[in-house]
Amino acid sequence: MIQVLGPKPALKEGNPEEDLTADRTNAQAAALYKVSDATGQMNLTKVADSSPFALELLIPDDCFVLDNGLCGKIYIWKGRKANEKERQAALRVAEDFISRMRYAPNTQVEILPQGRESPIFKQFFKDWK
Template identity: 60%
Template sequence: LGMIEISFRQINQVACAMLATQLDNFLGGDPVQHRQVQGYESPEFMNLFPRGVSYKEGGVESGFRKSQSGSGPVQRLYQIKGKRNIRAKEVDLSWQSFNKGDCFILDLGETIVSWIGSQANIFEKQKVREIATLIRDTDRHGKAQITNINEGDETQEMLQVLGAMPELKESTPEEDSQADASNSASLYKVSDATGSMKLTKVSEKSPFAKDLLVREDCFILDNGANGKIFVWKGSGANAEEKRAALKMADDFIQQMNYPKMKTQVEILPQGRETVIFKQFFQNWN
C-alpha cells in the first residue's frame, strides 16, 4: 500500500514505534506513516476496514491474519470548511458527514466529484475547486475528470457510492469560525532531532511558500489545533534524523502540550506528500 499504519494502546507505544521504524528502514524510508491511537482512529484508517473494526484483547491467540480484501479502488471524502482559513479534511464516507453549509470532494480515483452545499460561502466554493484540481494534477497526474455538482444535482455515480441522499443538516456561521481556528498552522525546521531537538519557526501563517521545504532538512507542520502533526523528511536529510521522525513528532507534541493520545501524526518522505499536507502550501503544482 506504500504506507505504514501504526495503531497502539499506551502500554505498547515503545515497541510499536520500534517496529514501525524497523519496517520503514526495511522499505527504504519511502512509506508514509500514520500513527493511530485506539478510540481516535482517523477516517483514512477506518476506511481500510469496510466491515468495521472490533477490538481484541491481544496476545498470541489473536494472531496475525492475512487480509482477505485487496486495496480496492480509491474512495475518499473530504470536507472543505471555513471562511478566512479554509481547509480540507478527510471525513467518513457517508451522507452523515455532509451538511448544506460546506463543500465536499468525493474522490473516486478516475472521477473527482466537487459538491457544493446550498449554503456554502464563496470562499469554500473557491477552495473546493482548488483542492479538486490539486488532487487531479498531483495525485492523478492530470488523468482524472472533475465533476462539479450543486446540492440537489447528485449524479448516479455519487448515489451508488453513498446510497440514497437523506435530508442534510444545516450549518452555522459559528461552525465556520471554529473551523478557522482549528485550521491554523505553523511550520518549523528541525535540527539535531536525534539528541536535544531544536526547532526554528519558519512561518506561522499558511499557506506557506513551497520552497521553504529544504531537501537537506526535516520539518514539522503543526496543525495541532486540529489534532494533527506532520513530519516532512527531506530526501537529503541526515539518515539518523529520518529514522527519528516518530520521536521527533512525540517530542514536539510534548513540547507543545498537545494531548498525546488524541494528536494524530503523519510522517511524509519528500515526494510522498498527501493532499491534506499539500493544501497548506502555495502553488504546490
C-alpha cells in the first residue's frame, strides 16, 4: 500500500485553542434573517449581524435563515407555527443568498424544524440550553 500511496507526510500538531479561534471566527461571519408575512406581504428582515445570537430572536410564528455561507453552510429554521408560504420563501432566500453573495455552488442548505436543531446550529446562539 505504501508503494501506491507513498509515505505518510508529517502533519503539524493542532491544539484546542486553534479550534476555538476558528469556531469563533466562523460564528461571527454569520447573520440571522427573519422571513415573515405577518404584515400581509412577505418580508426578509435582518435581525442580527453576527453571532452569538439571542435565542429569543427565533419566533415560532416565522422562519429564519442563518447565513453562514462564507463557511459553506446556510441554515433554515422553521418555526412550529410558520405557514407554508414562509417555509417556501425561506428556502428561496437561502438559494438566492448562494448566487447573490457568490458563495460556492456546493454551499449546503440545512433545514431545521423547531425542536430538532442540530448541535452545530445551536452553537450560534449564546443562551441555548
